[in-house]
Every structure is written in structure tokens, then in C-alpha cells.
Amino acid sequence: MGTYSTSDFRKGLKVQIDGIPYLMIEMNFRKPGKGNALYECKLRNLLRGTVTDKTYRAGQTLESADVSEFNAQFLYRQGEEFVFMKNDDYEQYEMAAESVGDAWKFLKDNMDCQLVVYNDTAIAVTPPNHVVLKVEYCEPGAKGNTATNVTKPCKMETGAEILAPAFVNIGDFLRIDTRTGEYIERAKDANS
Amino acid sequence: MSGDADLRLRHERLRRRAEMLTRLRGFFAERGFLEVETPTLDAEIIPELHIEPFAVSDASKNQAFGFLQASPELHMKRLLCEGLPAIFQVTRSYRYGERGAIHNPEFTMVEWYRTGDGMTAGINLLDELCQAVAGAVAATRTSYAEAFRTHVAVDAHRATCEELAAAVKRLNVAVPEGIHADDRDEWLNLLLAAVVEPRLGADRPEILYDYPATQSALAVTATRADGTLVGERFELYWHGVELANGYHELTDAAALRTRLEKVNRQRTADNRPALPLPERLLAAMANPGLPPCSGCALGFDRLAMLACGATTIDEVMTFNW
Numbered sequence: 353m354g355t356y357s358t359s360d361f362r363k364g365l366k367v368q369i370d371g372i373p374y375l376m377i378e379m380n381f382r383k384p385g386k387g388n389a390l391y392e393c394k395l396r397n398l399l400r401g402t403v404t405d406k407t408y409r410a411g412q413t414l415e416s417a418d419v420s421e422f423n424a425q426f427l428y429r430q431g432e433e434f435v436f437m438k439n440d441d442y443e444q445y446e447m448a449a450e451s452v453g454d455a456w457k458f459l460k461d462n463m464d465c466q467l468v469v470y471n472d473t474a475i476a477v478t479p480p481n482h483v484v485l486k487v488e489y490c491e492p493g494a495k496g497n498t499a500t501n502v503t504k505p506c507k508m509e510t511g512a513e514i515l516a517p518a519f520v521n522i523g524d525f526l527r528i529d530t531r532t533g534e535y536i537e538r539a540k541d542a543n544s
Numbered sequence: 545m546s547g548d549a550d551l552r553l554r555h556e557r558l559r560r561r562a563e564m565l566t567r568l569r570g571f572f573a574e575r576g577f578l579e580v581e582t583p584t585l586d587a588e589i590i591p592e593l594h595i596e597p598f599a600v601s602d603a604s605k606n607q608a609f610g611f612l613q614a615s616p617e618l619h620m621k622r623l624l625c626e627g628l629p630a631i632f633q634v635t636r637s638y639r640y641g642e643r644g645a646i647h648n649p650e651f652t653m654v655e656w657y658r659t660g661d662g663m664t665a666g667i668n669l670l671d672e673l674c675q676a677v678a679g680a681v682a683a684t685r686t687s688y689a690e691a692f693r694t695h696v697a698v699d700a701h702r703a704t705c706e707e708l709a710a711a712v713k714r715l716n717v718a719v720p721e722g723i724h725a726d727d728r729d730e731w732l733n734l735l736l737a738a739v740v741e742p743r744l745g746a747d748r749p750e751i752l753y754d755y756p757a758t759q760s761a762l763a764v765t766a767t768r769a770d771g772t773l774v775g776e777r778f779e780l781y782w783h784g785v786e787l788a789n790g791y792h793e794l795t796d797a798a799a800l801r802t803r804l805e806k807v808n809r810q811r812t813a814d815n816r817p818a819l820p821l822p823e824r825l826l827a828a829m830a831n832p833g834l835p836p837c838s839g840c841a842l843g844f845d846r847l848a849m850l851a852c853g854a855t856t857i858d859e860v861m862t863f864n865w
Contacts, residue, residue: 359641381644384741385779385789386759387733388594389642390720409722409730410594410641411814 355413358391366398366419373398373417373470398468399451399475417470424467426459426477434459436467436474445474457512458483458530479530484539485509486525493521503535557860561848564677565634568654568844571676575669577630577656582619584636586610590618590762591807591819596640598649611819612638615841616655617762618822621793624657624837625828632656634844645856646785646846648864657839663764663776663792666838667751670780670788673842674749678851683749683780689772691752692732695740701756701772705731715739729758744781753778761803763791780842782850790840797829 356365365376378394389410396403398419408414424436424445432449434456445467449456451474458479459465468476490506503515506526516526516535525539569579589597589611598612613619616635623631637653658669667685674680692700698711708731712719717738724730744750753776757765760775767773776792794800801821808818828834845857858864 381642381647382737383594383642383644383647384733384737385786386592386594387737388730390734390737392718405718407718407720409720409724411816412720412722 354416356416357413358389358408358410361391361393361408361414365414366417367395367414368417369395369414373419373475374404375419377403398470401453401476419468419470421466421468424465424477426461426463426465426479428461429456429459434477436465436477438467439464445469447474447477451475452477454533455479455530457508457510457514457533458485458528459510460485481530482527482536483530484525484527484542484544485512485514486542487516487520487522489522490516490520493519554859557848557852557854558862560852561860564848564851565844568634568673568677571673572632572656575630577632577658578628580620580623580628580631580633581635582613582616582623582633584613584616584638586613586619588618588820588822588824589613590615590822590825591804591811592761593807593810593814596816597819598638598640614639615653617839617841618825620655620657620839621834622825622828624659625825625832625834627832629660629835630656630658643865645858646843646849648845648857648861650865651857652844653841654844655839655841657793657837659835659837661792661838662836663753663778663790663838666790666792666840667753667778669838670778670790670840670842671749671751674780674782674787674847678847680782681748683745683751685751685753686744687754688752688756688774689754691740691744692735695743696735698735700732701774704728708732708735711735729756732756732759741781741786742784745783745785749780749782749787751778751780755779760791761807762794762800764794778840785846785850786843787846787850788840788842790838793834793837793839795829795834795836797826797834800829801826 361379363376363379367374374395375398376393377396380392383389391408393406394403395406423439427435427437434447434452436445455477466478467474485508488507488509491504502518504518505513506516506520508514514528514535525541527536527539529536587610595614597614600609601607615637616633620631634654636650638650642649671683689700692698696711705726705728754774755777757773757775760777763775763777765773765775778790780788804821812818845861848860849857852860854860
């Protein structure tokens with residue numbers, strides 16, 4: 353494990369502070385001509401997603417974080433554990449529901465996801481931006497009501513509840529934006 | 545196509561930059577300045593506490609060769625010692641590790657000196673140059689102490705480290721990891737960078753003068769009417785951007801040696817190598833001597849950036865690091 357000194361600081365660096373991995377999402381170099389340099393960093397906590405501001409004086413160091421990101425398939429859920437498989441070497445990673453966060457709402461078996469692994473532990477999962485999920489249950493569709501601004505809760509195959517237009521019926525496939533959790537449109541089938 | 549529009553804008557900015565350079569040369573020619581070119585690579589350099597020079601070696605890194613100059617100062621002062629009365633230069637300067645919106649490790653510096661000038665004459669010349677080259681209106685002039693009274697509400701020359709630290713806390717400035725808490729200048733620099741600088745030169749260029757003597761290693765020091773010891777150093781700011789740094793130059797070779805040796809001791813204490821002293825400059829300053837003069841260095845990329853309405857120097861440079 354290496355260390356980065358302030359002159360290595362740049363956007364995209366993965367570092368650890370007190371055992372917590374952070375991604376440097378912004379780095380602003382500030383230096384009066386004759387004064388000491390300041391490195392103003394925005395750091396995203398890779399475990400919680402929160403953002404912290406930290407300033408470093410020239411010559412300070414941060415430990416690098418052994419963080420990797422790769423494509424992995426969601427295999428199945430077993431109670432509070434979600435199981436993924438790395439695409440290129442089939443290695444399996446178990447992830448606690450707490451770390452999965454809201455992503456569980458969109459995870460279907462065999463779905464391709466982006467997995468973040470820190471010290472061999474999966475710490476974050478990002479599903480594709482758009483997923484198609486089947487409606488398991490909703491109140492009957494209001495015939496003829498094509499307005500999209502009248503919504504109702506729909507229980508999806510993953511167990512998640514999504515707000516969708518009133519005309520949606522049980523068995524419909526809906527395209528969902530996983531970043532906002534919002535309904536986009538109806539899809540023909542599970543794979544469209 | 546936006547690609548073509550981007551390219552047109554880029555080329556338009558490069559044209560404006562070139563026009564500024566033409567006006568700059570005209571400005572100095574009208575005033576009888578001689579344009580000079582001095583080495584950017586030399587075995588000697590002026591040690592600075594907070595500027596890291598590039599050390600140059602052969603390609604196999606066996607033989608240290610010299611340093612890329614962080615400013616043309618030492619060579620231009622040697623020319624003044626030879627008797628040239630008014631000189632200017634447009635040159636590349638190099639500073640290791642400096643990269644940001646208004647920093648590039650290699651940048652264009654305009655530097656000039658005129659013998660017989662004190663701080664006020666130096667400030668006047670800088671102000672005229674900014675008007676002539678960048679089309680600015682006349683600058684306001686604010687002492688370092690006034691700026692800190694207005695924006696930080698502390699006495700910059702007398703406040704203790706504890707008082708400065710309290711101001712940092714009061715103004716919600718993040719304290720950098722690793723700050724040297726017993727060094728007044730570090731607190732002052734932090735407040736300057738985070739609070740004062742962004743507010744300087746908002747409507748018109750603003751020239752700050754009378755710096756703390758401890759931040760003016762190459763300037764003449766003077767005692768003001770209220771007993772404050774100041775360095776006769778001045779800086780130009782515009783839209784919160786530091787553009788130029790000038791001095792009523794220190795001419796005493798022995799005093800300069802003492803100050804540079806102190807810089808080297810501070811560098812060593814900070815785990816950075818001491819740097820060779822500019823012995824040929826120090827010798828020339830001892831004999832025949834450096835005439836009283838004022839000198840100033842201006843970041844040309846930054847001036848071009850502001851004149852073009854850009855927000856990074858990359859937008860007015862051909863290529864950058």
C-alpha cells in the first residue's frame with residue numbers, strides 16, 4: 353500500500369483516512385505566490401456516500417486505498433446477504449444489505465452491476481442506470497386514463513415500491529431510472 | 545459544430561494574448577526599457593521557502609546539472625549591477641508541483657526593474673502597465689494592514705498566532721492538516737488565501753502594499769509612523785486573482801545572504817533540501833553593488849485570462865501540463 357503526497361493529489365484519487373476509503377472528487381490548488389500551498393479537497397466517503405471538505409498543507413501525505421471497481425453479476429439474495437460474481441474471474445463477493453443500500457430495489461438475478469471492493473470487501477454496488485422490472489401488484493388500471501401525472505404505488509418483482517402512472521397494470525414491465533427511482537416508460541418485456 | 549466554435553474561441557484568445565504582448569513591448573519601449581533574455585537553466589537559484597524548483601540532470605539521472613529558474617530575478621539583478629538602468633523580460637518560469645486553475649508548472653512571467661524607483665514609483669508603473677496592456681481602470685491601493693482590518697478584522701502586524709487562529713475559526717475557514725500553528729505567517733497566508741484574496745480587486749484592480757517584513761525576504765524594510773516594521777513589497781490583484789508581486793529591492797548583499805541562509809534553514813527544518821545560494825549575484829551586489837531600484841514580476845497567463853474573460857489559464861495557453 354502506497355502513500356500519496358500533496359503533489360500527487362488529483363481528482364479521482366482513492367485514499368484512506370482512519371481506515372475509511374475516500375474518493376477525491378475535487379482538488380483545488382491554492383497558493384499565494386510567496387506563501388505555502390494549500391490543497392483543498394472534496395472527499396467522498398465510499399462507505400456512506402457523504403462528502404467532506406479537507407484542506408492539506410504542502411508536504412502532507414495520505415495513504416492510498418486498495419479500492420477497485422469492476423463489473424459483476426448479481427447472483428441471488430440470501431437473507432441479509434447479497435451475492436455477486438465478478439465477470440472476468442467468477443470470484444464471488446457477499447455484501448451486507450446495509451452496504452447495498454437502496455440498490456436492492458433494482459437488483460434482479462443475473463443483472464450486470466458495477467461493484468466497488470475495498471480490501472477484498474464489497475462496499476458499494478451500482479445497478480445499470482435503467483432497469484426493466486415487472487409489476488407484481490397494483491390497484492387496477494384506470495381505463496382510458498393516459499395521463500402520466502396521476503400516479504399510484506406499484507409493487508415490483510424485487511419487492512420495491514415504485515410510483516407509476518394510473519394506467520399501469522399487474523404484469524406490465526416498467527423501465528425505471530435507478531438514480532432517481534422514478535418510472536420512465538412501459539417496456540415490451542423483461543429484456544427490452 | 546461546437547468543436548469548430550471551441551477552436552475559434554481558443555484561437556481568438558490566442559490572438560488577444562498576442563496583441564497584449566505587443567502592447568506590453570510598446571509600453572516598455574516608450575519608457576526606455578531594454579528587453580533582455582536571461583538563462584532559464586543555471587546552477588544557482590534564489591532559495592525560496594515555498595517555491596520548489598525543478599532540479600535538472602542528465603537523462604540517466606547520474607549527474608545533477610542545475611535548476612530551471614523559478615523567476616529571472618537573479619540574472620536580471622546581475623544586469624542591474626552591471627549598470628543597465630531599466631530592463632524588462634518576457635520569459636518562461638518553472639515551479640514544481642504548481643498545477644491548478646491559475647497555476648501551471650511552466651508559465652510566462654513578465655519581469656521588470658528600474659533603478660532609482662522606490663515602492664511608490666514601482667506601484668505607479670505596475671498600475672500604468674495594467675491599464676495600458678489589459679485596458680484596466682486605475683487600481684485602488686490598500687495596505688496589507690487595511691485589507692486585514694476590513695476583511696478579517698484583525699491587526700495583521702500585531703495579532704498573535706492564537707488571535708489569528710481564532711479569526712480562522714470565526715470565519716469558518718478549514719484549518720489545513722499539517723499547519724505550522726506557531727508560525728504567524730502561515731495563519732496570515734491562510735487568511736489571505738481563503739478570506740482576503742477572493743475579495744480583492746472586485747470592481748477594479750487593487751494593489752496591496754506594506755507586507756509583513758517576514759514575508760518580504762527580498763524587499764527593503766521600513767518603519768511606518770505607527771512603529772510597524774513593514775517590507776516594501778506590493779502585489780496586484782484583480783477579480784481575486786494574484787497577478788503581480790513587486791519590491792523596493794533589497795540592495796544589501798550581506799543582509800540578502802543572511803535572509804537566504806534563513807530560508808535554507810527553514811527549508812531543511814521542513815524536510816526539503818537547502819539550495820545553493822546565488823553566489824555570483826551576491827558578489828556583484830557587494831561589488832560594484834546593486835543600485836536602489838524597484839522590480840516587479842507579473843503572471844502574464846493570468847492577466848491574459850482576465851482580459852479574455854476566461855476562468856482558467858489553460859484557456860489562454862497553447863498547451864499545458
